[in-house]
Amino acid sequence: MWFSPLLLLLPLAVNAQRFVRFISTDGKEYTGDAILPSGTSDASKSTSARLITGDILGDFQITNQVKPIQKLLAPLPNERVRTVRCVGFNYAAHDEGANITIPDFPILFYKPFTALNTPSDNIPVTAGYQTQGNFTSTMDYETELVVIMKKTAFNISEDEALDHVLGYSVGHDVSHRGWQIQRGGEPEPQFSMGKGADGWAPWGPAIVSTNVIQDPQTLNIWTKVNGNVMQNDTTANMIFGVKQLVSFFSMGITLLPGDVIFTGTPSGVQLEKADPVWLVNGDVVEVGLENVGTCTNKITYT
Numbered sequence: 001m002w003f004s005p006l007l008l009l010l011p012l013a014v015n016a017q018r019f020v021r022f023i024s025t026d027g028k029e030y031t032g033d034a035i036l037p038s039g040t041s042d043a044s045k046s047t048s049a050r051l052i053t054g055d056i057l058g059d060f061q062i063t064n065q066v067k068p069i070q071k072l073l074a075p076l077p078n079e080r081v082r083t084v085r086c087v088g089f090n091y092a093a094h095d096e097g098a099n100i101t102i103p104d105f106p107i108l109f110y111k112p113f114t115a116l117n118t119p120s121d122n123i124p125v126t127a128g129y130q131t132q133g134n135f136t137s138t139m140d141y142e143t144e145l146v147v148i149m150k151k152t153a154f155n156i157s158e159d160e161a162l163d164h165v166l167g168y169s170v171g172h173d174v175s176h177r178g179w180q181i182q183r184g185g186e187p188e189p190q191f192s193m194g195k196g197a198d199g200w201a202p203w204g205p206a207i208v209s210t211n212v213i214q215d216p217q218t219l220n221i222w223t224k225v226n227g228n229v230m231q232n233d234t235t236a237n238m239i240f241g242v243k244q245l246v247s248f249f250s251m252g253i254t255l256l257p258g259d260v261i262f263t264g265t266p267s268g269v270q271l272e273k274a275d276p277v278w279l280v281n282g283d284v285v286e287v288g289l290e291n292v293g294t295c296t297n298k299i300t301y302t
């Protein structure tokens, strides 16, 4: 009997589950499939990974070679993420708390890719974002599900959307409300000065494949500041889900492999509070997403 060699190989093909980029103990940078320690699905706790050769946005292979992880980097180098899309006001409770009308269409804004940051490095706050006289530094946290594009998408339907997605990460849409709203102009605030500074978009700790997360609208999402829980919700409460966002954004703008979409934050941010306690130098913010993990970054005045 004759067997095709290709067919014999097929059952051995393994899908990557948690794409990570990391520095190993030899000081070099690698891409791998994170090996989770038992009892956790937080890829930030992984201490080793199976090396991946090739390009995770194209053809790649998972090898049997295991390397220790010394430090996790952002899952893709900044310059491979050509466009960072972000969504405003995408959870009803957050909008109501901040006295924002629930939008009829997704609210899109962009961050420059220089805003991207690793899952563990400091979040730099330059002098212009610190308190100046009577203009208070109003730094706020926003935890978000992040979508990573795998295929070029233009004018695609909601049904086609998830097939164009590589996987999901958790991200922190660091925000300064004073520059976003108070100094953001009339009649509408602006997002870019308030959210686009260098390092103001930590993400990771891994890109968890759509093989693992088949439905992105079922995940617990949370924030801790200095260990205290500040946001704790579910992605089921997104107004526009991942399929709708990807399809809508592709209406006339091409989404490219490696592009990321920060999909909006649930309620619990300081913007919604009558007596807000803004983030200050030294505060440690953990953003977390079920089955993905955590990014933990310190607000640092520079």
Ligand SMILES: *[C@@H]1O[C@H](CO)[C@@H](O)[C@H](O)[C@H]1NC(C)=O
Residues within 6 Å of the ligand: 133, 134, 135
């Ligand atoms: C804040 O200070 C500036 C000058 O430094 C002043 O023009 C402005 O009126 C002050 N605003 C308030 C609300 O006190």
Ligand SMILES: *[C@@H]1O[C@H](CO)[C@@H](O)[C@H](O)[C@H]1NC(C)=O
Residues within 6 Å of the ligand: 155
């Ligand atoms: C967009 O997709 C629709 C439905 O598939 C198709 O009819 C239309 O021609 C497409 N438009 C462009 C500009 O590709």
Ligand SMILES: *[C@@H]1O[C@H](CO)[C@@H](O)[C@H](O)[C@H]1NC(C)=O
Residues within 6 Å of the ligand: 222, 229, 232, 233
């Ligand atoms: C969020 O709430 C859920 C359900 O009440 C709870 O199981 C979970 O521990 C909470 N998460 C955090 C980070 O406190």
Ligand SMILES: *[C@@H]1O[C@H](CO)[C@@H](O)[C@H](O)[C@H]1NC(C)=O
Residues within 6 Å of the ligand: 097, 098, 099, 271, 272, 273, 274
């Ligand atoms: C939202 O509006 C209500 C009613 O006007 C007010 O009590 C509350 O303080 C406002 N919230 C914020 C965050 O401005």
